[in-house]
Amino acid sequence: MMTLDKKYRDELLVALRMHEISGERVGEVLAEVEAHVTETGEDPVEAFGRPREYAAQVAEQLDRGTGKRSTMEVVASGAAVAALTMFGSDYLLDGLFADAATIPYTLKDTVALVTLLVLIVSGTMLFFAAFTAKARNQVYAVAAVVTFALCIVSQIVIGSVFDDVTPLYEMPRWAAIALGGVLVLGVIGMLARAIRRGRVVYPKAY
Structure with a gap:
């Protein structure tokens, strides 16, 4: 069973925080990525992109009501x-x-x-x-x-x-x-x- 690489996880965590995303939503994103990698064995970069790119993508989909400050x-x-x-x-x-x-x-x-x-x-x-x-x-x-x-x-x-x-x-x-x-x-x-x-x-x- 493949697990999420710690380096990717840490970089994604920092990138999400840079976008001022709430800790609750950050936890959801990390859990989704970890679950996908565990279930499919797919490389996270291939599945989601680089941490900074994926964090920007997540931030674009959020507003104040879903975990992102204006x-x-x-x-x-x-x-x-x-x-x-x-x-x-x-x-x-x-x-x-x-x-x-x-x-x-x-x-x-x-x-x-x-x-x-x-x-x-x-x-x-x-x-x-x-x-x-x-x-x-x-x-x-x-x-x-x-x-x-x-x-x-x-x-x-x-x-x-x-x-x-x-x-x-x-x-x-x-x-x-x-x-x-x-x-x-x-x-x-x-x-x-x-x-x-x-x-x-x-x-x-x-």
Whole structure:
């Protein structure tokens, strides 16, 4: 009796996750492939195609009601996690290690953080597109690398252009700790939800 090659299974699992397909549906797809290979002895590449190609085919057949999040939902979720992480950790660390009772935030601080957030989210989305798009994969991959490189360049440019002396706004140390803690807890909650959604669940029949 032939069993599904572990390498093919692992690559298919990763490819399906890249398409933001629910763990329940991922389990169903893996079970279907494993059952077919076991019953027929056919090579999975011949039967279903390469993992990335088959994952794209599966994703095309799904919508929100059948286990796939919309592109807008994925982007919004990724941006929210990135924003909460960056601002939450920034405020929390500033509050914990500040020497003064009040923490000043300059125009340079704000612009640098927002720019970094936008570039990181954009680069991450391009990175996922490089693994999920049927065409122009190399273009997306190069664009992702360039975007991540811009993260470093942008911080240098912003540091030399924007005012880093005059406070744009100030925050009491206790408020920075409290706000940072709330934002970090929000990230933990969102990640916990994502982990639950992505947990692979095989159909009971298997």
